Amino acid sequence: MDFKKNKKIFKSVFYIILELCMIFSILYILKYCYDIYSIKKESNLLNEIAVENTVEDENIEPQNTENIEKQDDIKEVKTERMVKVEKLQKDNSDIVGWIQIENTNINYPVLQASDNSFYLTHNYKKQYSINGSIFLDKDYIWSPPSSNLLMYGHDMLFSDLMKYTNKSFYDKNPNIRFTTDKEDAEYEIIAVFYSRVYYQNEKNVFRYYYFVNSKNEKEYNDFVKNAKKASIYDTGKTAKYGDQLITLSTCAYHTKDGRFAIVGRKS
Numbered sequence: 001m002d003f004k005k006n007k008k009i010f011k012s013v014f015y016i017i018l019e020l021c022m023i024f025s026i027l028y029i030l031k032y033c034y035d036i037y038s039i040k041k042e043s044n045l046l047n048e049i050a051v052e053n054t055v056e057d058e059n060i061e062p063q064n065t066e067n068i069e070k071q072d073d074i075k076e077v078k079t080e081r082m083v084k085v086e087k088l089q090k091d092n093s094d095i096v097g098w099i100q101i102e103n104t105n106i107n108y109p110v111l112q113a114s115d116n117s118f119y120l121t122h123n124y125k126k127q128y129s130i131n132g133s134i135f136l137d138k139d140y141i142w143s144p145p146s147s148n149l150l151m152y153g154h155d156m157l158f159s160d161l162m163k164y165t166n167k168s169f170y171d172k173n174p175n176i177r178f179t180t181d182k183e184d185a186e187y188e189i190i191a192v193f194y195s196r197v198y199y200q201n202e203k204n205v206f207r208y209y210y211f212v213n214s215k216n217e218k219e220y221n222d223f224v225k226n227a228k229k230a231s232i233y234d235t236g237k238t239a240k241y242g243d244q245l246i247t248l249s250t251c252a253y254h255t256k257d258g259r260f261a262i263v264g265r266k267s
Helices: 001-041 068-075 079-090 157-165 165-172 217-230
Strands: 097-102 106-110 134-136 150-153 175-179 184-196 245-252 256-265
Touching: 001 068, 068 150, 079 097, 079 256, 097 134, 157 184, 157 245, 157 256, 175 245, 175 256, 184 245, 217 256
Parallel strands: 106 134, 150 245
Antiparallel strands: 097 106, 097 175, 134 150, 175 184, 184 256, 245 256
């Protein structure tokens, strides 16, 4: 009797555990779907902002060039994207720009905080989000500008960076677009590479994630040289001292604490 009773209890416990596992699995799937929905909604954010009195993104030609004295005024005309970024900043001053890469899902606001941890777990509304945001390194200085716009993002947001492991994709999509309220710029990709977070006692390694502002020309040139050397293919492009750089970094799983990075120079 005791055996049958214990067997019955065991079965009951087993089915309860099984049901709990199913419930947790369903909740996980629902959470994942919600995360995907949130990401897609955020990537469409810029399209939902209404603006007036702006020029077309790709057409900033002056309408009247008869008087050359008007050229300085023309340079100050903001593109629609720049005005939209300006509007977003009214809701959150931590928004420093918008990044987009053609034929990828990368089309998001870029945040900058006083530390490099807050936006790992918060969205552009400062709400908790396991996916976090794409954010600019806290040490980047805007005026005068630092050498390298070093940006981080979880793989949920930056997963499409991995498309650049295929050179044919790079050949068709060689540029990164980064828009602030001050300029709408493109960056030509010069290097694509795998890396990892190195231990402090490791010597002669390329810690690209420390480079934000070069102390001198040698440090700048060393960064470019090491990025080109680490690149998984030759882009045929490089940068010279004084060129503004951009580096996009995300997690990769080729090794423990792996990273994948793309470096570009301002066109």
